[in-house]
Amino acid sequence: MFPAVDPIPLPAPVWLFKVLHIVTLALHFAAMQLLVGGLLLATLWAALGRMRRDPVQLSASGAVVTRLPVVMTYVINFGVPPLLFAQVLYGRAIYTSSVLMGVYWISVIFILIAAYWLLYVVAKRAEMGKAWAWIGLVSALLILKVAAIYVSNMTLMIRPDVWQEMYRSNPGGTQMHSGDPTVWPRFFFMMVGALAVAGVGLMTLGLKKSLASGVGDYLARNGGLVLAGAALAQAGLAFWVMGRQPEGVATDLAANSIWRVGEFAWLGTAALMVACGVFAAVAPAGRRLIPVVVAGLVAFLNIASMTLVRDGIRDVTLLQHGFDVWDRTVVTNWSVVSIFLFLFVVMLGVIGWLISVVARAKQEVESYA
Numbered sequence: 001m002f003p004a005v006d007p008i009p010l011p012a013p014v015w016l017f018k019v020l021h022i023v024t025l026a027l028h029f030a031a032m033q034l035l036v037g038g039l040l041l042a043t044l045w046a047a048l049g050r051m052r053r054d055p056v057q058l059s060a061s062g063a064v065v066t067r068l069p070v071v072m073t074y075v076i077n078f079g080v081p082p083l084l085f086a087q088v089l090y091g092r093a094i095y096t097s098s099v100l101m102g103v104y105w106i107s108v109i110f111i112l113i114a115a116y117w118l119l120y121v122v123a124k125r126a127e128m129g130k131a132w133a134w135i136g137l138v139s140a141l142l143i144l145k146v147a148a149i150y151v152s153n154m155t156l157m158i159r160p161d162v163w164q165e166m167y168r169s170n171p172g173g174t175q176m177h178s179g180d181p182t183v184w185p186r187f188f189f190m191m192v193g194a195l196a197v198a199g200v201g202l203m204t205l206g207l208k209k210s211l212a213s214g215v216g217d218y219l220a221r222n223g224g225l226v227l228a229g230a231a232l233a234q235a236g237l238a239f240w241v242m243g244r245q246p247e248g249v250a251t252d253l254a255a256n257s258i259w260r261v262g263e264f265a266w267l268g269t270a271a272l273m274v275a276c277g278v279f280a281a282v283a284p285a286g287r288r289l290i291p292v293v294v295a296g297l298v299a300f301l302n303i304a305s306m307t308l309v310r311d312g313i314r315d316v317t318l319l320q321h322g323f324d325v326w327d328r329t330v331v332t333n334w335s336v337v338s339i340f341l342f343l344f345v346v347m348l349g350v351i352g353w354l355i356s357v358v359a360r361a362k363q364e365v366e367s368y369a
């Protein structure tokens with residue numbers, strides 16, 4: 001059912017690949033959700049702000065959208081490492097599913113280039129005070145399409161039972177596998193989560209002193225409300241995702257202590273996110289720093305625990321089909337592993353430093369009305 005395993009042994013232990021996979025994928029999800037949620041909200045505000053001639057709403061949408069091209073660089077660069085780790089650990093599954101939906105899978109590159117280009121267009125138009133909502137909408141739809149393709153492929157890779165039939169009926173790579181009962185719950189779970197993460201982003205942006213009068217307040221209050229509402233809705237969607245899994249997956253997950261802790265950690269952090277959102281929405285301007293910092297930390301833990309449980313769903317499902325991710329020959333090359341880990345930590349430090357420099361840079365008053 002699965003292609004033969006690569007005879008070359010793994011150059012590092014499976015647990016190390018798994019840790020790196022989950023950490024880098026959580027970073028990819030954080031950036032991706034910031035992008036998707038930020039673009040959807042900014043586009044909505046740009047359209048409403050222009051209809052109502054509301055300068056605060058227009059400036060808030062401009063402040064968000066002009067930052068999204070940078071966020072996109074993080075989406076892509078944090079997407080590459082987990083893709084490599086996924087190929088090392090699950091190559092026999094992910095290569096097969098990627099070939100089965102090959103036309104869609106390869107089209108991601110071109111859809112992404114178009115969406116990215118449109119992001120620059122909207123950022124420029126927002127800076128010039130021109131209308132951009134409809135271009136933002138096109139970019140958002142393209143990005144949602146990319147998300148749908150990812151969800152389809154990540155689902156198809158854990159359905160080896162349908163591969164042969166799919167290939168027999170159409171070997172041309174033009175199938176999306178969107179008929180699986182878990183695809184849409186999974187898609188909406190990730191995209192509603194994007195609104196929650198974007199809520200944290202808006203609250204953080206609202207702390208900036210360079211925003212035009214009233215904009216910081218608008219971002220903090222609306223960011224808090226969006227965070228609280230979306231985190232609550234996502235908790236409901238989590239039960240939908242679990243309820244749609246094939247038989248035995250939810251019970252096998254709960255039987256493993258690491259994944260069970262992950263599930264509780266996810267629920268606990270989701271509840272804290274709702275609380276932080278409500279607090280930031282009602283707190284006076286001077287008392288928002290603490291809920292914003294707490295919301296940022298809690299949101300990352302929430303994403304990381306979701307990434308862990310999601311990984312568990314894959315391992316449990318694949319194991320039901322006889323694919324054991326831990327069953328590999330390992331010949332560790334410790335010198336290469338040490339150099340890699342050293343550079344990895346340095347890279348995270350450099351990124352943190354870059355973000356702090358950008359955050360501290362003095363700016364003139366930002367206005368996009």
Ligand code: HEM
Pocket residue numbers: 025028032036075076078079080082083084086112143144146147148150151152154155186187190310
């Ligand atoms: C705007 C662009 C992108 C969006 C909206 C997006 C969205 C998503 C979503 C929704 C998932 C989760 C799928 C699921 O679990 O059901 C996902 C997973 C993933 N994405 Fe992205 N993605 C984007 C770009 C990229 C890029 C450019 C890369 C790599 C170069 C990448 C690498 C990955 C990997 C490796 C996974 C999952 C790996 C795994 O399950 O092991 N993504 N992405």
